[in-house]
Amino acid sequence: TPCDGTRPSDLLGRSEPANLRWVTIMLTPVSHVSAIKPQIAKVRKDLRNLAARLRRKDARADNLRMFGAFESDWYYPHHVPRLSGYKRRQLEDIGFDYTGSEVWFPHLHVLIDLGGASEYRFRELLERKWPGYRRVDFKTLDASKTLTQNVQNLMGYTLKCKHRYDIDPFRSETASTVRWPADVVEKYHVHLQENGGFAMLRFHLRPTKSDKTFAEHEPDYIDDYMPVVI
Numbered sequence: 001t002p003c004d005g006t007r008p009s010d011l012l013g014r015s016e017p018a019n020l021r022w023v024t025i026m027l028t029p030v031s032h033v034s035a036i037k038p039q040i041a042k043v044r045k046d047l048r049n050l051a052a053r054l055r056r057k058d059a060r061a062d063n064l065r066m067f068g069a070f071e072s073d074w075y076y077p078h079h080v081p082r083l084s085g086y087k088r089r090q091l092e093d094i095g096f097d098y099t100g101s102e103v104w105f106p107h108l109h110v111l112i113d114l115g116g117a118s119e120y121r122f123r124e125l126l127e128r129k130w131p132g133y134r135r136v137d138f139k140t141l142d143a144s145k146t147l148t149q150n151v152q153n154l155m156g157y158t159l160k161c162k163h164r165y166d167i168d169p170f171r172s173e174t175a176s177t178v179r180w181p182a183d184v185v186e187k188y189h190v191h192l193q194e195n196g197g198f199a200m201l202r203f204h205l206r207p208t209k210s211d212k213t214f215a216e217h218e219p220d221y222i223d224d225y226m227p228v229v230i
Contacts (some may be wrong), residue, residue: 015065015113017147022139022154023068025108025130026090031100033191037200039106040070047205050125054117055207061122063115066205069158072106072188074180075165082167086134093133102184109158110203111151163188 027039047066055061075083077098080091096103114122119138126136141150163180180188192200 015147016116017141017150019114019116020141020147020150021112021114021119022141023108023110023112023126024137025110025126026094026132026135027106027108027130028094029091029096029103029105031097031102031104033104033187036072036104036106036191037195040200043070043108044203046129047203050122050129051205051207054122054125058117058121060115061117062207063113064117064122064207065113065115066110066203068108068110068155068203070106070108070201070203071158071161072104073165074163074184074188075103075105076178077101077103079165079167079178084166084169089133090135094135108203109154111154 025043027043030036030039051061051064051066055064073087077096077100080088080096080098080103082088083091091103091105096105112122123136123138130136141147142153145153163185164177166175166177168174168176192198
């Protein structure tokens with residue numbers, strides 16, 4: 001079970017593994033924690049609209065569902081050139097404020113049940129909305145694991161709450177792990193608590209029955225608790 005007590009396997013237990021994709025969407029880097037919430041709100045709206053657009057073109061998307069969570073990386077700007085290659089390229093490709101005192105890099109990890117809809121068509125919609133190097137990343141599930149194991153592992157990763165990052169990962173003589181300063185951890189969690197707690201980060205989208213739109217749904221059994229891993 002993920003660290004906030006959610007049970008996504010309850011929601012996706014009837015899904016066909018062939019229809020499931022593990023998707024990560026990297027958002028726009030920002031220089032202050034207060035800019036995370038507005039960006040998450042915009043992405044929620046964008047995904048509702050994009051899913052509805054797919055549904056209007058592909059009737060199979062009537063069964064499309066998403067379940068995941070937002071999280072954010074944090075870096076000192078002068079450490080960006082020393083990050084792993086793909087992360088550094090993502091940041092440089094999207095662009096960020098080198099002159100600021102910090103870089104917040106929010107993103108969404110989401111398990112998508114395509115319901116038989118076209119992965120290519122939906123991926124194309126997402127990549128047009130969020131262009132850039134590996135900014136939208138689709139993965140299939142691990143064929144060696146059961147559906148429940150896959151879902152539990154992926155949701156556990158999504159909600160890992162890791163407040164650290166590695167620099168110079170491929171240079172043994174200078175490689176090290178940088179932990180978020182205590183004031184940054186506090187600032188992040190204060191921001192969450194002031195904006196609805198971890199409910200601000202959770203994301204569950206499902207189709208409405210009345211029309212071709214999508215609505216967000218929050219299961220009533222989710223505890224608003226997530227331990228911090230520092």
